[in-house]
Amino acid sequence: MVLIGVAIVIIGFIIRLNPLLVVTVAGLVTGLVAHQSLYEIISQFGEAFTVNRYMAVFIATLPVIGLLERFGLREQAESVVSKIKAATAGRILMLYFFIREVAAAFGLTSIGGHAQMVCPLIAPMAEGAAEAKYKKVPEDVKETIRAHAAAADNIGVFFGEDVFVAVGAILLMQGFFAQNHITSDPLKMALWAIPTAICALIVHFIRLFLLDRSLDRKLRNIDNAEVSKKKEA
Amino acid sequence: MFISIELVYIFLGIIAIAGSIYTFFDRNNPRRLTSGLFYLLYGISLLLGKVIPSFYMGLLAIVLVVLVGFGGLGKGSYGEASLEERKQNQKRLGKWLFVPALLIPILTVAGTTGLKGVKVYGTFLFDQKNLTLVSLGAATVVALIVGLLMTKSKPAVAIKESRRLLESIGWAAVLPQMLATLGTIFASAGVGTVVSKLVGHVIPTHSLFWVVFAYCIGMALFTMIMGNAFAAFPVMTAGIAIPLLIHQFGVNANHVAAIGMFAGYCGTLMTPMAANFNIVPAALLDLKDKNRVIKVQTPTALIILGVNIVLMYLFSL
Numbered sequence: 001m002v003l004i005g006v007a008i009v010i011i012g013f014i015i016r017l018n019p020l021l022v023v024t025v026a027g028l029v030t031g032l033v034a035h036q037s038l039y040e041i042i043s044q045f046g047e048a049f050t051v052n053r054y055m056a057v058f059i060a061t062l063p064v065i066g067l068l069e070r071f072g073l074r075e076q077a078e079s080v081v082s083k084i085k086a087a088t089a090g091r092i093l094m095l096y097f098f099i100r101e102v103a104a105a106f107g108l109t110s111i112g113g114h115a116q117m118v119c120p121l122i123a124p125m126a127e128g129a130a131e132a133k134y135k136k137v138p139e140d141v142k143e144t145i146r147a148h149a150a151a152a153d154n155i156g157v158f159f160g161e162d163v164f165v166a167v168g169a170i171l172l173m174q175g176f177f178a179q180n181h182i183t184s185d186p187l188k189m190a191l192w193a194i195p196t197a198i199c200a201l202i203v204h205f206i207r208l209f210l211l212d213r214s215l216d217r218k219l220r221n222i223d224n225a226e227v228s229k230k231k232e233a
Numbered sequence: 234m235f236i237s238i239e240l241v242y243i244f245l246g247i248i249a250i251a252g253s254i255y256t257f258f259d260r261n262n263p264r265r266l267t268s269g270l271f272y273l274l275y276g277i278s279l280l281l282g283k284v285i286p287s288f289y290m291g292l293l294a295i296v297l298v299v300l301v302g303f304g305g306l307g308k309g310s311y312g313e314a315s316l317e318e319r320k321q322n323q324k325r326l327g328k329w330l331f332v333p334a335l336l337i338p339i340l341t342v343a344g345t346t347g348l349k350g351v352k353v354y355g356t357f358l359f360d361q362k363n364l365t366l367v368s369l370g371a372a373t374v375v376a377l378i379v380g381l382l383m384t385k386s387k388p389a390v391a392i393k394e395s396r397r398l399l400e401s402i403g404w405a406a407v408l409p410q411m412l413a414t415l416g417t418i419f420a421s422a423g424v425g426t427v428v429s430k431l432v433g434h435v436i437p438t439h440s441l442f443w444v445v446f447a448y449c450i451g452m453a454l455f456t457m458i459m460g461n462a463f464a465a466f467p468v469m470t471a472g473i474a475i476p477l478l479i480h481q482f483g484v485n486a487n488h489v490a491a492i493g494m495f496a497g498y499c500g501t502l503m504t505p506m507a508a509n510f511n512i513v514p515a516a517l518l519d520l521k522d523k524n525r526v527i528k529v530q531t532p533t534a535l536i537i538l539g540v541n542i543v544l545m546y547l548f549s550l
Binding site: 003005026027034036039041042044051052054056059062063064065066069071073074109111112115121148150154168173176180182189193195199207 | 238241242244245248249279282283286287288289290291292293294295297298301302313314316319320321322323324326327328330331333334337338341342345363365366368369370373374376377380381384386390391392393394395397398399404406407408409410411412413414415416417418421422423424427428458462463466467470471475479486487488490491492494495498501502505506508509510511512513514515517518519520521522525526528529530532533534536537540541544548
């Protein structure tokens, strides 16, 4: 019966209701099914809402990022990149991905982030590189590039951070095993994270390489098609 | 401590509340009153989270959801700079624009590593439990001051610009907190134990490979439901990894944990439930399809999930 909440979430996402509404209803229903009182459920909502305020910390970056955007930060990021001949969207994201993953592996997870790095700097750089190379980039392709910028940030930090011994995940795992009377060693856990971290790097580099290839295929053709149209005219 | 995490939340609250005042008076927003109310209440929840009792906070959260659910959020006009204006300003400031932007990560790292255990007059300077968050908060304040001085702007300009960004994120800003709430309720209602029992019934427990397979897939799936691998780890590990992998097959706990957690992260990359990683950036990057980031991440996530299963199996032999 308690799985009804899970079902609500899945169905809600499939029929594309507002996620915020779906999640709240799922929470209320799950609580009611588990015989909690309405007062209890709402109090739980309130408590968890307060405890998880840390997830809103990205708001702190908005005033300064917004201000800089007004003064041309994105345009500056685009123009810096457009001067580098070798820059492509995929290569810029590879470089960012590499820095993000390695930095996270040394415990520096605060280098990066969507609000402060990806949106104002990395995404415009990747877009700028594509625009410098192909001149005309359709909006849909730009969105793909931007989505890739966000993905590079996520994948880089996720598979890098567990290589660092003192990260939350490792401490959580060690604490959990200690509770269950199983011996574990944080240092070894961090070491065992390295093979996956390297695989993630290889896999995602290949995907970014393929992104460049597909941009080349799509956008070169647009260019050529227009050129040939002009010739016909 | 001198600078606590609560101080950072107060900063966040002020940003949201100050923005909401402009929203109330934004005549181009067809829903200016309900929109303003949404950001005002959200700001209050950030500002006064420590003071408001849980029950009333819960009611406030539900009011936020109702406002969103009945289409109360509208877009207004934000007086943003035109492309020409931005280009003109960009020419004036050029590379210097990067300075405040890069100050954020640099100062955050400096604060996280440099102010660990630093005391002034016998008190910690920064909240030690939330060092990264407090460092980030302090870094943004410094970057903002530098940015204002450099661009010779009034603070109101920064507030207006942050309102533009916050309202472009809209309800997605609240989603991560609400999802974490759902996770808590799932946990207290015992959803995790039910799921891990179900998985336990389905898999052939005699085959090492299939147990590894079930554990990794289970971690990814349960993370997709909860939106958080940290919530999935205790449940799936207690349900599958400890009884079967560690006790029955005598596999070493260290690599099971390390790779199992990564299998969970593969799930994080594929779910809208991990809103702060997948949905908030889609909103910030102005993507029409809010699931675009997830779609881009899914191929990599599936391949790495497969790699994790193979690695865990090989290391367990």
